Amino acid sequence: MTNGALHPADPLAAAVSITATERPLSDDMLRRMDGYWRAANYLSVGQIYLRSNPMLDEPLAIKHVKARLLGHWGTTPGLNMLYVHLNRVIVERELDMIAIIGPGHGGPGLVANTYLEGSYTERYPAIERSRGGMDRLFRQFSWPGGIPSHVAPETPGSIHEGGELGYSLAHAFGAVFDNPDVIVACVVGDGEAETGALATSWHSNKFLNPARDGAVLPILHLNGFKIANPTVLARIGRDELTDLLRGYGYEPHFVEGDVPADVHQLLAATLDTVLDRIAAIQSAARTDGEVGARPRWPMIVLRTPKGWTGPKVVDGKPVEGTWRAHQVPIADFNDPEHLRQLEAWLRSYRPDELFDEGGKFREEFAALAPTGHRRMGSNPHANGGELMKPLSLPDFRDYAVVQSEPGAVKAAATATLGGYLRDVMALNADAANFRLFGPDETASNRLQAVYEVTGKAWMAETEANDTDLSCDGRVMEVLSEHLCQGWLEGYLLTGRHGLFSCYEAFVHIVDSMFNQHAKWLKVTRTIPWRKPIASLNYLLTSHVWRQDHNGLSHQDPGFLDHVASKKADVVRIYLPPDANCLLSVADHCLRSRNYVNVIVAGKQPEANWLSIDDAVRHCTAGAGVWEWASDEGEPDVVMACAGDVPTLETMAAVMLLRDYVPDIRIRVVNVVDLMVLQPQSEHPHGLDERAFDALFTTDKPVIFAFHGYPALIHKLTYRRTNHHNIHVRGYKDEGTTTTPFDMVVLNDLDRYRLALDAIERIPRLRDRLPDETARYWALIERHKLHVYEEGDDLPEIRDWQWRR
């Protein structure tokens, strides 16, 4: 080492000063914990750099070093230190704890620690706790066919990928809701802390009840730097940071230093303090029998150097404690000095002290780890499927809209669902494993029946006029789609169930979180030890066609396109046309596992079309001919529809056609499960060619009224035989504050346009077109302002005249 000094060979020797008032670790414990930490650091550096010679039996040569160096060292030593200290308190206090690692780049550290404690080898027996296992452990890291560079689904003990920053703290709170005995140690990176999602996640403590829920211990890791910049929170001074964290409702405890022995003692003392405080808060809330004021929860601010214990200087430039330590601090091993520097770095951890000849972690250190399920890498809460119990579900048929004939009864679909969800909530109240999530919209979305059996979780101040707030509620409302999504993900990943109801347009706010969760699910399907978890269920309502009152900013059906672009084995999209179909779909989704289910359904009273038994049959098939609305035999035109408003307009168009063009044969096809449209090769729900052609014919015009952007239907059906005859109407970004009916008119989805579309496409009818067009335009003009003049919602068809 000529151009860069490493940390002192014996870090304990440097323990000259300590600001902690206590030194809770005995000298022997300190020595062993530091050894454990050094072992984790050694294994982390080994993973990043070595392809062979894992125990440095030979002097390090270029052939031992990976040709391609990937991984992030900067955050890793801090994570490793935390892990060994969390192990101590888990053992001493018999805690049920998992860790969520916001800086997911620190993959090597988590792999190293779960390897040291034995969890890793139990999941991956080839990675033995031996010299050979260590060799494979190092080589597999960031290697084709090996493991990812980040904390990932493959990592035991993780429910959080951390590649896309921002969601750690929301996941942590989701994980502890209704998990009173669990503590999540949540490491928040100071880079991650700049994201929007994380910045608002701190407020999750206003929704956590210490009597009923577990605890989150946030650990803000002030590593100081991102890829290329300092972090904001590391550069605002301790006073301002303290204000900020107190303003978020926490009591920050600072652990700062760069002398390992001092930081060990200070961190240990601080962990004891904050865990005592958590225990006291919980005890007070649980023994009093009633929840008092929201407690000020403790948290830790850990300020250690980025790339701590790594090379201090490389090529004359400072590395430890700077952004240069973010990824791989030493590269380019054509420079022999770099090779010497890497070897010195590795040897500075004194691996011989830590591992025996066979590569086994020496017992004096290994004994520090918890055992069995107390190991964070083996805690079943981090593999929620192991703990998941199916929901008790009422018979959804009991909530059905009863009708004499199709269209005769109106029902608000989401309000109907609300009754069912109320009873789902009630039936599972004892199991405490079902919650509803939504940004301030549960009642706006007409699901308020759930308030008959539970309230909205709320631990902040209350006032006399507040309604339905409760510290024990299981409806989660906060005006942040990020929090709703993040909490729900955490709740699901730890083995529970839920549903997120959202304004359709604003669910785009979590497009990226959906992406990451879908990716997580995709990968876990290939990992045998990851047990299936409950699906993530979206109920998108207040949808594009009924945001006429809020205007263009609230009108966007594009989440369907976003979801449909994802891996077919993970995503499902349902467009129930009425309340009964919504019941059937919702029941199905709540029973399903490992999917993302998107349900789109309106909240306004609309005609119900199917009896509950017909609804079940229809939803099970995913799509079908509505024979009661269709003529027998080969049709002149197929009137297809997907979505509640398109279905209504299609049915009204059919009425118009029956009145004005009695000599045509119409077939009505309704699609509930959008994925049936795709070829079977693309999606498991895809109809086979024969079934598709049986619905849509091979040569007749299809007028397809669709809830979303028309192109999505084309994207799903372009390989189908009759695709060139499929003419789709849907949303085309036309809208403003106007009437519900004008919304469909503006986008050419109205009944008159659909009827004209049919006439235009049936050759023998084309000569009638000019007359009909003029007639329909007059009708449209009359109806457009109807709602403003008369107060009614839509041009009404009072009697649906079905005939066979």
Next chain:
Amino acid sequence: MTNGALHPADPLAAAVSITATERPLSDDMLRRMDGYWRAANYLSVGQIYLRSNPMLDEPLAIKHVKARLLGHWGTTPGLNMLYVHLNRVIVERELDMIAIIGPGHGGPGLVANTYLEGSYTERYPAIERSRGGMDRLFRQFSWPGGIPSHVAPETPGSIHEGGELGYSLAHAFGAVFDNPDVIVACVVGDGEAETGALATSWHSNKFLNPARDGAVLPILHLNGFKIANPTVLARIGRDELTDLLRGYGYEPHFVEGDVPADVHQLLAATLDTVLDRIAAIQSAARTDGEVGARPRWPMIVLRTPKGWTGPKVVDGKPVEGTWRAHQVPIADFNDPEHLRQLEAWLRSYRPDELFDEGGKFREEFAALAPTGHRRMGSNPHANGGELMKPLSLPDFRDYAVVQSEPGAVKAAATATLGGYLRDVMALNADAANFRLFGPDETASNRLQAVYEVTGKAWMAETEANDTDLSCDGRVMEVLSEHLCQGWLEGYLLTGRHGLFSCYEAFVHIVDSMFNQHAKWLKVTRTIPWRKPIASLNYLLTSHVWRQDHNGLSHQDPGFLDHVASKKADVVRIYLPPDANCLLSVADHCLRSRNYVNVIVAGKQPEANWLSIDDAVRHCTAGAGVWEWASDEGEPDVVMACAGDVPTLETMAAVMLLRDYVPDIRIRVVNVVDLMVLQPQSEHPHGLDERAFDALFTTDKPVIFAFHGYPALIHKLTYRRTNHHNIHVRGYKDEGTTTTPFDMVVLNDLDRYRLALDAIERIPRLRDRLPDETARYWALIERHKLHVYEEGDDLPEIRDWQWRR
């Protein structure tokens, strides 16, 4: 009024106590300002409720009330009070001020105020300042063909829609960067404050330089309630809120009350205090000549009752000061009591005192408003196109990669662009109207040449080892895509220029912000007085094919799908295949107006294909045959490509085909401008049928290698003649931490797969298939681990053998 008392008929009579130490408003000024406020409130209620009888000449009858009641009253009176007080300080201090209204629901208030000050009538002459004008003003609100219910592009003085909550404060900071004389009064709703984007936006003050930039005055409006819930920030107590805001770096000044006269005095005194403080901060920074420590900026917390001055009780339930005041406090006018209550409410503002017989706002009140461009509804900064100056752009040809022949020279596209952007930055340094935005990735994305002429804006603490930080920098880096996007939008909307470089996968974080900006642009195109602004330019790099080292979470090309679903007249997507094409595209985008341009380009050294002159021709056409790589005449197969990695793989596939199947005729078509693929009826860039067929033939197989999800190409081309022959390869969600080459292999986009695709689709070659398949699989296996074994990036083709 039997079941609900309104505010006292004379609000001044209730001014019995005041906590302000000062009473800066004289009695007369107080009376006139309160009158102005009452006028705005009257006009707001009128817009929400009345379809006629605007001046209450007749007793209110049901026929005067809109049948459909839309709008949000709750936030409006607070916004109206702020507006009249901001008017006072604008006049007294000759401020150049605009307002950004986070609670965009308060549309009626902003319309009312811009009407009262005259701005509205200047933009919309039919809405005269008269009885007839008032009638139209009321009727048009939330009426088909009228105006939206929110603050919208149609609203004079607005650069912020506010329908989707969360972006007000980021827009405000963007608006004042490089606008030293501008102050943005930014109202943050307490609902909005729960969103992620807003929660991190407070930290924008670490990037604002008081010497060079203007000032933002945040006004947190603690209205107390969302649709159905209390807000978090209204229920954490004043101490905790103070800590939070101080932690964010502000000095909060509280204005609280429900007695109008008291609040008037307190708000006036507070505004004087905070504006004095802003002036002092700016003066110190500007006269010292050097910027000192980051100042603690003042802000206001305004706590007034939700729905203030509206009905206190309706149907026996409290309304004012509760969530019930959020939208329309009185509805259902079949109840005659409700009609009486509404009339009493309207008359409580004493409209006769405020408007003369002709409906004109009386001069004693009207004279309070600023005049000309000082009116917030007429300030040109809120119609940025009025102020926008085109960028001075260097000749991009000067930065071109010079090559002897296609493929002979490698260049990192974004690094090449970096040189050009450096000089764009330098050339416009005096104009101070160009900034780069990116989440900590400018250097990671290889644009670091810009640091030769400017730094990264940074006003937080610095340390010795920091590099490129500067209080005067115009590169904006923060680890929040929301902030990057929001700042850039604010910067563009006030007439400046910029570019946002982002990791491709993580730009999904701002999907929803992109939506809202695209919607804004769409609407402004129909508003004659809205002048065109610079386009919002995305540079998506670190893209899906080269995130092999970061793994699956970093791999996602779906933003293209998201963008392509939007209105064609607003969005453009460019996939330059090499560095020279990137230069040409970037120059074009920086000159364009009113679009969202998405450019995808890699940061790794890759072959350059086109000379700069050819690049210009190619990019101008949008797509073309690469004749130097194609055989003459009718081809057997079209090898099409879009994107840099797909182009490389396609060219390598062509080499393979030339070697192994010499008797086929190949045509290479490259697509830069993705929108050319669409029919002209769908997008103005769409090729006409003849031109499309001339490229892709009408009957030959097309092997299309695409950067993103294959379905997007099908979606764009499904109406084309030869669509059934277009076989697309692209990303299919397969990826992990692996090699660049394995990434294309995993997704069937590699050169061998493309060559096999061609062979498979040319009937006379099919008998060769089994042999070739085996041969290629062997090659793939050999190359897959190449990068790990050898350190090289991709299987190299050392000599491109082009022939005609």
